[in-house]
Amino acid sequence: xxxxxxxxxxxxxxxxxxxxxxxxxALVARFTDVLTLPATxxxxxxxxxxxxxxxxxxxxxxxxxxxxxxxxxxxxxxxIRPAMGGLVFAATSAAEQVDSSAWMADHPWVGIALGxxxxxxxxxxxxxxxxxxxxxTAGLGAPVVxxxxxxxSVGLSLAALFAPVLxxxxxxxxxxxxxxxxxxVRRWRRRRGRLPA
Numbered sequence: 001x002x003x004x005x006x007x008x009x010x011x012x013x014x015x016x017x018x019x020x021x022x023x024x025x026a027l028v029a030r031f032t033d034v035l036t037l038p039a040t041x042x043x044x045x046x047x048x049x050x051x052x053x054x055x056x057x058x059x060x061x062x063x064x065x066x067x068x069x070x071x072x073x074x075x076x077x078x079x080i081r082p083a084m085g086g087l088v089f090a091a092t093s094a095a096e097q098v099d100s101s102a103w104m105a106d107h108p109w110v111g112i113a114l115g116x117x118x119x120x121x122x123x124x125x126x127x128x129x130x131x132x133x134x135x136x137t138a139g140l141g142a143p144v145v146x147x148x149x150x151x152x153s154v155g156l157s158l159a160a161l162f163a164p165v166l167x168x169x170x171x172x173x174x175x176x177x178x179x180x181x182x183x184x185v186r187r188w189r190r191r192r193g194r195l196p197a
Contacts, residue, residue: 002164003092003093003111004093004114005160005164005165005167005168006092006093006160006161006164006167007088007089007090007092007093007111007114007115007160008089008114008115008118008160008167008171009156009157009159009160009164009167009170009171010025010085010088010089010092010115010156010157010160010161011085011086011088011089011114011115011116011117011118011119011122012085012118012119012122012156012170012171012174013152013153013154013156013157013160014081014082014084014085014088014115014119014122014153015081015082015085015118015119015120015121015122015123015125015126016122016123016126016149016150016152016153016156017057017060017061017064017081017149017150017153018056018060018077018080018081018084018085019053019054019056019057019060019084020057020150020153020154020157021084021088021153021156021157021160022044022053022084022087022088023050023053023054023057024154024157024158024161025037025044025088025091025092025157025161026044026045026049026050026053027045027050028161029044029045030045030050034161034162035092035161037091037092038091041090041091044087044091060073060077061146061150064142064146064149064150065142065143065146065147066142067134067139067142068134068139070130070134070142070146071127071130071131071134074123074126074127074130075127077123078123078127081119081120081122081123082115082116082117082119082120082123083116084119085115085116085118085119085120086111086112086113086115086116086119087112087115088115089111089112089114089115089118090108090111090112090115092160092161093108093111121178122174122178125178125181126149128181129145129178129181130142130145132184133145152174155170156170156171156174
């Protein structure tokens with residue numbers, strides 16, 4: 001159960017920003033005893049993986065704050081964020097400190113599939129909301145919303161690793177925000193004459 005909460009929290013964070021949960025997992029595994037990744041995922045905490053992740057995070061943070069460019073970035077990230085969600089879910093659910101579940105160890109594909117699904121759902125909500133924010137604020141909302149998403153990704157990642165039960169509350173809140181946002185997008189499009197009533 002704890003492994004699933006940790007994995008879902010990290011995967012949801014990857015749906016907002018692919019590289020934040022990856023780097024948090026890598027740095028926590030490298031510099032603390034809180035998380036020891038199994039041999040198959042040891043490369044995650046290597047210096048080259050951390051370095052590449054840091055460069056990609058920097059580019060993501062910059063590109064995601066520029067109106068219109070953020071939508072192009074989201075299109076590219078459609079493949080990256082779910083894949084990263086699957087990776088961080090599988091890596092952390094296999095770590096002994098998180099959960100010693102024999103079932104998860106025998107079925108590692110489940111963690112990957114759940115991670116891809118959770119991250120993909122969060123990413124889809126983000127992709128649907130961002131153009132509405134850009135149009136509704138003439139582009140001024142992009143950096144504000146992007147910064148909030150980055151902060152949520154950091155908070156969700158840390159909660160997933162250090163307080164997985166709290167992560168459940170955060171996931172419910174995130175689901176509520178995404179559903180409310182989707183309903184607002186639908187109403188906005190209906191008013192603009194893009195959807196039938």
